[in-house]
Structures are given as structure tokens and as C-alpha cells.
Amino acid sequence: MSRSFIEVSQLAKRFPGPKDGQPLTVFENADFTIKRGEFVCIIGHSGCGKSTIMNILAGLDEPTEGGIIMDGKEISGPSLERGVVFQNYSLLPWLSALKNVMFGVRARHPQWTRAQVYEHSQKFLGLVGLTGGAEHRKPAQLSGGMRQRVSIARAFAIQPKLLLLDEPFGALDALTRGTIQDELTRIWSSSEQTVFMITHDVDEAILLADRILLMTNGPYARIAESVVVDIPRPRQRGEIIHDPGYYKIRNHLVDFLTNRSKKLSGSQSDGSTNSPITVRPALDEVQSDGRPTSPRPLVSVAV
Numbered sequence: 001m002s003r004s005f006i007e008v009s010q011l012a013k014r015f016p017g018p019k020d021g022q023p024l025t026v027f028e029n030a031d032f033t034i035k036r037g038e039f040v041c042i043i044g045h046s047g048c049g050k051s052t053i054m055n056i057l058a059g060l061d062e063p064t065e066g067g068i069i070m071d072g073k074e075i076s077g078p079s080l081e082r083g084v085v086f087q088n089y090s091l092l093p094w095l096s097a098l099k100n101v102m103f104g105v106r107a108r109h110p111q112w113t114r115a116q117v118y119e120h121s122q123k124f125l126g127l128v129g130l131t132g133g134a135e136h137r138k139p140a141q142l143s144g145g146m147r148q149r150v151s152i153a154r155a156f157a158i159q160p161k162l163l164l165l166d167e168p169f170g171a172l173d174a175l176t177r178g179t180i181q182d183e184l185t186r187i188w189s190s191s192e193q194t195v196f197m198i199t200h201d202v203d204e205a206i207l208l209a210d211r212i213l214l215m216t217n218g219p220y221a222r223i224a225e226s227v228v229v230d231i232p233r234p235r236q237r238g239e240i241i242h243d244p245g246y247y248k249i250r251n252h253l254v255d256f257l258t259n260r261s262k263k264l265s266g267s268q269s270d271g272s273t274n275s276p277i278t279v280r281p282a283l284d285e286v287q288s289d290g291r292p293t294s295p296r297p298l299v300s301v302a303v
């Protein structure tokens, strides 16, 4: 039996092209795995297909080919085992912040009393700093950052096995962003949750992730590399930059985004799988072209 929590196999997504045109192949033959409890970030230029992968993981979209197994079961449709935080909040506009969170908690724990649901929801709203009356306001009466915090509280409160985060902190000011990143790390490290997060922020990815998947430009995008963040935890925002591996990882990511994401960008696949190579910049296990110094079996970090 496989030890992977998530196994993405031969995944392809094609959208219909403009009238009479060729279909748009966003990616094809994508293969990667995620371990239970792992925190994985994915980075790539706009339009490469990150949200498409996340939507398929969430069960909100279907692949054109291939499939995803989570915890031994094929993903098919949305489930409370997978909690999603989108850039655009996706709150129910007619419910208060508190009732938005309670709605999710009640669905997850239908046997709980109203008091239990209320207490649990208030606790998670408190964790994201939404108390003192703000929790009784409806989404339209909250700022963008506050709405995003409600959305984060709702996803955390459901305590899904897999937390899917699509640029969850984009709308937040730097201070709130830092606080919620810390909360996310705390909640994640004290649970068995697995996190898959899209971000455009390389520093955020290094702070939070065990591994960072790097995606080339599309169409025919590939997850070209799996970069291991060999920096011990707990990681402190102010101190992480002093870790000897920090700038090696950062430079590697920036070089990928500015140079290699375009050079490596895909063309139609010959049918072979597109598995990412594993690189460990902090351990100097990477060459100037981004390839590992010695071929390292993927299972070493991504079983």
C-alpha cells in the first residue's frame, strides 16, 4: 500500500479553445505526491494552472485525464475533508461572520449542540482576531481583510484533513498577515492537517512550507521542481533570514521565476510522466541549471 496521503497521477486539464481552435492544454501528465501532515506551497507565474490544480484537489473541477487519490479514495466532488480558502472569500453574504463559521461547523459536526457549535466558531474567529462585535457583522459590512479572516476561520474551524489555500493572505495588511501566518503554522503543527497553498510570495513560502513546488509557464505547464525547505522548525519570521540555507533557497526560487520558468516551459508531452525533480538548495544539492547534483529518488521527500 502506498504511503502517500495524496497521489496525483497523469493529471491533465484542457479547456475548449476559441471557436474551431485547438483546446488549451493547461498541463498534462502531471504526477506528484504529498505526505500526510506535509505543508506544500506551489509557486508559478499567473495563468500557469495553480488554481486549476487546486480546484481539482478541492473537487470543484474535474481533470480531463488522470485523477487524484486522497487517503486511499479517489477525489470526486467537494467534501468537508477538504477545506478551501479562496482569494475572493466565498462567504454567504446574508449571514454574519459568526453564522458563516457556524454554518460550516454545523455541517461538519451535525451531532453537536448549538452551544458547542457557537463556542467552537467563536474560538476560531478569536484566533484570527475577529471578536468584540465584528463577528456579528455581515460580509458587506467588513473590510476585505476582515472578510478574508472570516473565510480562514471557517476553513480552520472545520478542521479538514486537507486545507487548500489559494493566496489566502493576499488582501491582508502586513501585520495581520504575519499574525495569521503564525496562527496557521500553530494550528497546522498541532494537528495532522495537510496543507496545499498557492502563493506568489517566495518569503512566505520559505517561512511556511516543507516543500515548494515550482510550476513552469503554460500552456503545457509542468511542475518542474520540488524544492525542499531544509530550515528547522519552529521558524521565526525575524530570524529565518539568518539561517545559512535561507538565501540559497530564496535565490533558487527567484532564479526559477525570473529565468527557468520560461526556459523550461512546456511543450506537448511525449506521453511520459511529468514528475518534479527534487532539489535541496540549502544543502547545496543543486546545480547552476537548477538540476540536483545527484539524482535523488522522489520518495525521499515526497512519499
Ligand SMILES: Nc1ncnc2c1ncn2[C@@H]1O[C@H](COP(=O)(O)OP(=O)(O)OP(=O)(O)O)[C@@H](O)[C@H]1O
Pocket: 015, 016, 024, 026, 044, 045, 046, 047, 048, 049, 050, 051, 052, 053, 218
Ligand atoms: N473555465 C475556463 N475556461 C477556459 N480557460 C480557463 C478556464 N479556467 C482557467 N482557464 C485558463 O487556464 C489557465 C490556468 O488558469 P489558472 O487560474 O489555473 O492559473 P493560475 O496559475 O492559478 O493563475 P493566477 O496566479 O493568476 O491565479 C489560464 O490560461 C486560464 O486562462
